[in-house]
Amino acid sequence: MKKNELINKxxxxxxxxxxxxxxxxxxxxxxxxxxxxxxxxxxNNGDLKEIKKTIVHELFHAFFDECGLVEYSNNELLVNWLEQHYFEIQKVLNFIVDNKKSSNKS
Ligand SMILES: [Zn+2]
Known part of the structure; x- marks a missing residue:
């Protein structure tokens, strides 16, 4: 991905x-x-994997803030932990959901 493909939103x-x-x-x-x-x-340092991790990290801060969980938002250890496990959890979720689709037992 080129650097300039990421646009403000x-x-x-x-x-x-x-x-x-x-x-x-x-x-x-x-x-x-x-x-x-x-x-x-x-x-926007050009490293998409790192940028995605950073976006997830900042989104956790913002979601905590908007849910009134300011103490969680200010807990950098918690936000870092969530960021580090987010993609791993997403993979497991996708595996579970994909398995359900391919088993065709619904
Ligand atoms: Zn942070």
């Missing part, structure tokens, strides 16, 4: 408008979520 988190912005350099930080400004900033 208006999204909604729990119904609240947020703006996701990609920047070339976030000064030593991969991502940033401003729950007050409803703004997520992601460093």
């Amino acid at each position: 208006a999204i909604k988190i729990k119904g609240v408008p947020y703006f996701v912005e990609f920047v070339e350099d976030l000064h030593g930080c991969l991502g940033l979520t401003d729950g007050k400004a409803k703004h997520i900033i992601i460093e």
Whole structure:
């Protein structure tokens, strides 16, 4: 994926408008979520796998914020853990769902 394929987007988190912005350099930080400004900033470093992890990480911050779980949002260990397991859980979920489809017993 080319760097310039990632475009800024208006999204909604729990119904609240947020703006996701990609920047070339976030000064030593991969991502940033401003729950007050409803703004997520992601460093577009060209490494899509790393960018996706960062997006997931920042989304957990924003979802916690919008659910009133500010203590969870401020718990960087928790957010890091969720980010690190998100794709693994997604793989297991896909395996379970895909198995159901192919077993044809529904
Ligand atoms: Zn964080």
